[in-house]
Amino acid sequence: MTVPAFEEYVPASDCTCAGCAVQRRTAAAVLPTRQGGHPAAHGARRALVLVTAAGVVLSGGLAEAATGAAGPGRVTDPAPGADPAADPASAPDAVTADPVMPDDPEDAADPADPGPxxxxxxxxxxxxxxxxxxxxxxxxxxxxxxxxxxxxxxxxxxxxxxxxxxxxxxxxxxxxxxxxxxxxxxxxxxxxxxxxxxxxxxxxxxxxxxxxxxxxxxxxxxxxxxxxxxxxxxxxxxxxxxxxxxxxxxxxxxxxxxxxxxxxxxxxxxxxxxxxxTETGGSSSTRAFPGAGQFGPGANNAHVTELGKLLVERGGKRFYKVGPGPAWGSADQQATAAFQKAQGWKGKEADGIPGPDTWRLLTTGTGNDIPAAGGTGTGGSTATPAYPGRGNFRTGQSNSHVDRLGKQLVKKGYGKYYLSGPGPRWGEADRRNVEAFQKAQGWRGAEADGYPGPETWRRLFA
CATH class of the missing domain: 3.90.1720.10 (endopeptidase domain like (from Nostoc punctiforme))
Known part of the structure; x- marks a missing residue:
């Protein structure tokens, strides 16, 4: 009996048929050994080819061989950088594999697009x-x-x-x-x-x-x-x-x-x-701080106008009945103080006279916006309430602070663990939602334990 000769098929990169698309995805699943792939994966692939050939000889038909080669497993989505069209050297070495599942259930937003x-x-x-x-x-x-x-x-x-x-x-x-x-x-x-x-x-x-x-x-x-x-x-x-x-x-x-x-x-x-x-047109110069002497009672210059405009953009419009303008006034000082307090500064750090740090945050668009009064405006939905203390957020506690925390978590999009509520009694759903919010800030370990501290509270209500 003549053993059929098998020749590996490399699909054309521009062919849109379903068969070629599947073949390209399969070829992209594993990098070749010369590009860092694991030799065992390629050994498994070669074994798969041999088993396929044996199935053809024993069955006497190509249809059965095709079924055996496909197997019950699913084909993973292609890994970036391994596309034969982009990196042809990676095409000949590939293996069929089950998809890698995300480490965390919340990572499974769209299994059809797992990313690179x-x-x-x-x-x-x-x-x-x-x-x-x-x-x-x-x-x-x-x-x-x-x-x-x-x-x-x-x-x-x-x-x-x-x-x-x-x-x-x-x-x-x-x-x-x-x-x-x-x-x-x-x-x-x-x-x-x-x-x-x-x-x-x-x-x-x-x-x-x-x-x-x-x-x-x-x-x-x-x-x-x-x-x-x-x-x-x-x-x-x-x-x-x-x-x-x-x-x-x-x-x-x-x-x-x-x-x-x-x-x-x-x-x-x-x-x-x-x-x-924050310059437009690709200018290579920054807006350097002009000096504290340009601001305060009696100042009248373009820097005061620029400060006012920046403060309006960050939620300070309500302080200005007219302007902003070049003449320093109480509106400038009140708006500046509100912005400084929004950063958590107190005392002389929030005296309403801009220093280098205030100027840097305003001109780079960083830091916290000015909270709005009365629940309106661009600076936020409400003024930030005072942090009530850690003792209010522990097992067995039931108070209005827990209820307020839960409602703000839902408002910010971190309420997925609530099956009902939120309510005034602290529970595991509250802790897990707080933990998700803390992790979204980039915190880990003890900083993301699910129990709100002063910084968690400030960012949540900012």
């Missing part, structure tokens, strides 16, 4: 820069604006830049997620998920603004889930979804994404580019 699960390119220069590694010493910070960051991000979306860990786009940046962020932030070289944080300042998720990044770096195994997205703005008032710009399979995309991501959501940390300015 692939090694990222390491830090290095732009293509053709001549160096073999990242610049030494303190990272270089090029000044840029939020508008410039988003506009650069949109260019790759419009061009549908294909995902690749080894290829570089026309602008010299590597075509993976960290290369995309490096391009959008205008970094001097190609970074990776393990180095991007050095170019940013960690912020709370509640403070995210367009151009900030959400970063998950897995130090134990960087090839397992590490990813970064660019925050493009909230898509709803609950702040549970946002517009994400990201580089993933098969190409750059912009889409509504659960906060913070489809998988490993609780592990994503928000960062703001340290070199950010």
């Amino acid at each position: 699960d692939s090694p990222q390119g390491g830090p290095g220069p732009l293509q053709g820069a001549g160096a073999s590694g990242p610049p030494a010493g303190t990272p270089t910070l090029r000044k840029t604006t939020r508008a410039d960051i988003i506009n650069r991000a949109k260019k790759w979306v419009a061009a549908q830049v294909p995902y690749s860990m080894s290829k570089y786009w026309l602008d010299g940046y590597r075509q993976d997620c960290s290369g995309y962020l490096s391009m959008a932030w205008d970094l001097p070289g190609n970074e990776w998920t393990g180095s991007l944080a050095s170019y940013g300042t960690r912020i709370a998720r509640a403070d995210l603004q367009p151009g900030d990044m959400l970063l998950f770096h897995n130090p134990a195994d960087p090839s397992k889930g590490s990813h970064v997205t660019i925050f493009g703005g909230w898509t709803d008032y609950t702040h549970t979804h946002y517009t994400a710009y990201e580089q993933t399979m098969p190409h750059t995309r912009k889409q509504t994404t659960p906060m913070a991501y489809w998988t490993h959501s609780s592990s994503y940390v928000a960062y703001r580019y340290t070199g950010l300015t």
Whole structure:
């Protein structure tokens, strides 16, 4: 009996039929050994091919062989960087595998789009820069604006830049997620998920603004889930979804994404580019603090007008019956003091005269907005109530503070553990919802134990 000869089939990258699509996904599931894949996986694959051949010989028919080769398992979604079209060398070595389930039930927002699960390119220069590694010493910070960051991000979306860990786009940046962020932030070289944080300042998720990044770096195994997205703005008032710009399979995309991501959501940390300015048009200069002498009784200059406009943008409009204008008045001082108090400052730190820190927060768009009075305005829904103390949030406690806490958690989108209520009696549902809120701030360990402290309370009601 003649043994049929088997020849491995590599699907065309541009074929849209279902069979080729499945074959491409299967080929993308595992990287080859030469690119860091595990030899055992390829051994299993070769065994699968031999079993398939034996099934054909014994059965005498190709149909039975096809059934045996498919098997009962499911095919995982492709890992970014392993697409044969983007990295042809990865196509011949693949194995069918069951999908990897998320570590936490809350990470399973959309099993159909689990996100990237692939090694990222390491830090290095732009293509053709001549160096073999990242610049030494303190990272270089090029000044840029939020508008410039988003506009650069949109260019790759419009061009549908294909995902690749080894290829570089026309602008010299590597075509993976960290290369995309490096391009959008205008970094001097190609970074990776393990180095991007050095170019940013960690912020709370509640403070995210367009151009900030959400970063998950897995130090134990960087090839397992590490990813970064660019925050493009909230898509709803609950702040549970946002517009994400990201580089993933098969190409750059912009889409509504659960906060913070489809998988490993609780592990994503928000960062703001340290070199950010609020100037428009890509100016390289920051708005330096003009000095305390430019503000206060008797001052009359353009800096006072600029201060007033910044305060109005941050929730201080109610203090101004007219203006803002160049002549310093009580409205300027009251609005400045309200902004300072919103940061948790007291005494001389909240005297209504702007110093360097007040000016920096206003001109960079960071810090807390001015709470609105009477439940209206852009600064927040209510003035922040005073923190009542830890003793009110323990097993067996029943009081109005627990009820207020629960209602605010629901309002902020952190009420999924309530089967009924919330109510005045402290329970496990309250603790788990508080824990989810704390983790969303990037806190871990004792900082995210589910029991609200002063900072949790302030951020929750800010």
